[in-house]
Amino acid sequence: xxIERKAxxxxxxxxxxxxxxxxxxxxxxxxxxxxxxxxRAAIDIADAExxxxxxxxxxxxxxxxxxxxxxxxxxxxxxxxxxMIDTAYGEMPRSAVEGDWRARLERIxxxxxxxxxxxxxxxxxxTTRPVLGPNLVxxxxxxxxxxxxxGLTDIEMDAVLTLVLxxxxxxxxxxxxxxxxxxxxxxxxxQWWQSHAPWLETFLTADSYPTASRxxxxxxxxxxxxxxxxxxxxxGLQRVLDGISVVVAERAASR
Amino acid sequence: xxIERKAxxxxxxxxxxxxxxxxxxxxxxxxxxxxxxxxRAAIDIADAExxxxxxxxxxxxxxxxxxxxxxxxxxxxxxxxxxMIDTAYGEMPRSAVEGDWRARLERIxxxxxxxxxxxxxxxxxxTTRPVLGPNLVxxxxxxxxxxxxxGLTDIEMDAVLTLVLxxxxxxxxxxxxxxxxxxxxxxxxxQWWQSHAPWLETFLTADSYPTASRxxxxxxxxxxxxxxxxxxxxxGLQRVLDGISVVVAERAASR
DNA sequence: CAACGGGGTCGTACGGCGTACGTCGACCGC
DNA sequence: GCGGTCGACGTACGCCGTACGACCCCGTTG
Numbered sequence: 001x002x003i004e005r006k007a008x009x010x011x012x013x014x015x016x017x018x019x020x021x022x023x024x025x026x027x028x029x030x031x032x033x034x035x036x037x038x039x040r041a042a043i044d045i046a047d048a049e050x051x052x053x054x055x056x057x058x059x060x061x062x063x064x065x066x067x068x069x070x071x072x073x074x075x076x077x078x079x080x081x082x083x084m085i086d087t088a089y090g091e092m093p094r095s096a097v098e099g100d101w102r103a104r105l106e107r108i109x110x111x112x113x114x115x116x117x118x119x120x121x122x123x124x125x126x127t128t129r130p131v132l133g134p135n136l137v138x139x140x141x142x143x144x145x146x147x148x149x150x151g152l153t154d155i156e157m158d159a160v161l162t163l164v165l166x167x168x169x170x171x172x173x174x175x176x177x178x179x180x181x182x183x184x185x186x187x188x189x190x191q192w193w194q195s196h197a198p199w200l201e202t203f204l205t206a207d208s209y210p211t212a213s214r215x216x217x218x219x220x221x222x223x224x225x226x227x228x229x230x231x232x233x234x235x236g237l238q239r240v241l242d243g244i245s246v247v248v249a250e251r252a253a254s255r
Numbered sequence: 256x257x258i259e260r261k262a263x264x265x266x267x268x269x270x271x272x273x274x275x276x277x278x279x280x281x282x283x284x285x286x287x288x289x290x291x292x293x294x295r296a297a298i299d300i301a302d303a304e305x306x307x308x309x310x311x312x313x314x315x316x317x318x319x320x321x322x323x324x325x326x327x328x329x330x331x332x333x334x335x336x337x338x339m340i341d342t343a344y345g346e347m348p349r350s351a352v353e354g355d356w357r358a359r360l361e362r363i364x365x366x367x368x369x370x371x372x373x374x375x376x377x378x379x380x381x382t383t384r385p386v387l388g389p390n391l392v393x394x395x396x397x398x399x400x401x402x403x404x405x406g407l408t409d410i411e412m413d414a415v416l417t418l419v420l421x422x423x424x425x426x427x428x429x430x431x432x433x434x435x436x437x438x439x440x441x442x443x444x445x446q447w448w449q450s451h452a453p454w455l456e457t458f459l460t461a462d463s464y465p466t467a468s469r470x471x472x473x474x475x476x477x478x479x480x481x482x483x484x485x486x487x488x489x490x491g492l493q494r495v496l497d498g499i500s501v502v503v504a505e506r507a508a509s510r
Numbered sequence: 511c512a513a514c515g516g517g518g519t520c521g522t523a524c525g526g527c528g529t530a531c532g533t534c535g536a537c538c539g540c
Numbered sequence: 541g542c543g544g545t546c547g548a549c550g551t552a553c554g555c556c557g558t559a560c561g562a563c564c565c566c567g568t569t570g
Binding site: 127132137138140141144145148154155156157158159160162163166167169170171174177178181189192196209211212214215216218219222231232235236238239240241242243244246247 | 387411412424466471494495496
Binding site: 511512514520522528536 | 541542543544545546547548549550551552553554555556557558559560561562563564565566567568569570
């Protein structure tokens with residue numbers, strides 16, 4: 001029910017797979033099992049049914065193969081997930097670097113949001129000390145390109161990226177949970193809100209917590225409408241970019 | 256290895272416990288088991304050893320009681336976690352509302368960071384559609400107080416809070432993972448970085464990804480030093496607050 | 511062409527988890 | 541003193557990840 005633990009995939013093992021240290025043997029070169037086929041099957045399962053549905057038994061099944069055969073190509077589930085993550089990074093667009101830095105960062109934020117929408121399981125699998133696969137490195141390099149040459153120090157460039165991507169991840173997580181819950185409970189967020197309103201009013205009277213009840217109601221109605229997570233994402237992103245522009249302006253002025 | 260799934264604790268059941276709908280019977284009033292004792296024991300375990308170590312068997316053990324006895328007071332693990340979360344909120348300071356809005360938000364950010372440092376398991380257990388326990392409501396009301404009366408709409412007040420708390424959570428998660436990994440691997444972040452440097456240089460040459468290799472190295476050294484997650488937290492927080500001040504200024508000007 | 515060796519495959523089994531279910535004992539109200 | 545009720549808990553089920561060892565098939569070698 002929580003974030004992936006033993007997310008500590010053995011980095012060395014994962015890296016060996018990711019950077020293709022081992023060339024395929026003549027035997028396995030046929031149409032048999034392979035890391036690629038396993039990873040693709042695993043991603044399909046996780047995309048469609050979430051990280052909890054991704055079990056080693058399930059992967060074997062999907063490939064018409066015994067559960068333990070999977071372990072021939074992948075040392076364990078944690079390492080499989082690590083490879084899945086890097087593979088997903090590899091499928092991201094590397095939009096051309098055009099426009100000013102703000103437009104570029106905005107574009108990157110939206111690309112990453114789309115990534116999380118396509119692969120919601122990544123929200124629960126990623127760690128902050130990621131396995132440095134080739135696609136993550138390429139992604140990092142590409143994204144740094146958006147903030148290079150605007151007068152920031154290297155440390156600041158990294159911090160800016162961390163900030164923006166962190167915001168995207170927060171927002172994506174919120175949006176993803178709304179979708180999950182709407183499917184699990186067969187209720188839209190708005191319906192859920194309304195069905196709980198009477199209960200809330202029992203305890204959360206305007207007397208006891210006036211501000212919370214007023215603002216909570218307003219925010220709840222917003223969620224009921226078409227916009228909710230989307231608004232939080234856009235609002236937050238614009239605030240973050242505004243904040244970054246203050247630093248950029250400072251650096252430009254002192255040059 | 257991931258974020259709590261079936262985090263869908265049955266809200267009604269959780270709420271019933273949280274708002275103490277059921278008064279203690281004369282029988283159970285003695286020194287026997289109780290929701291409070293269970294929750295306290297569970298929080299102690301999770302604080303000390305993480306959410307993975309928190310099993311129902313373990314909770315029973317800690318209380319000198321059979322595993323299934325716990326289910327007399329709590330409908331399931333998900334609901335137990337929900338109550339743990341609200342309890343933790345209840346232990347937060349409600350710092351007096353003083354200073355300007357920026358100082359107040361900064362204070363709130365630091366209070367929430369401290370909460371996550373004391374209870375790192377919350378980073379993996381919280382959801383975005385939380386169970387509306389009494390302490391969460393009180394916390395929300397208190398935190399709204401920091402941004403009331405500065406000219407924002409209700410929706411914006413909620414969005415500002417969501418943004419700041421989202422940033423705190425991102426940063427706290429990063430910091431927490433660093434701590435976890437340093438314990439698990441018996442290596443500091445700096446040592447880990449250095450031990451992987453040769454490997455990285457093999458693939459990530461300055462030729463292939465000049466920006467990534469330069470900035471990554473700089474950021475890596477930063478992590479090796481005393482500051483890393485703390486810097487990311489403070490840098491991001493100041494940027495977020497700068498961004499918010501732009502909106503506040505706009506609203507003040509148009510009034 | 512026969513024998514061998516090794517690698518891909520997979521069945522079984524173990525120790526963990528959450529928890530459904532049914533029983534038992536002790537206490538409280540009468 | 542007694543009946544009913546409720547807290548406590550033992551057992552068991554179906555999941556999970558994966559260690560271990562057996563099998564089988566195929567490419568290589570003598």
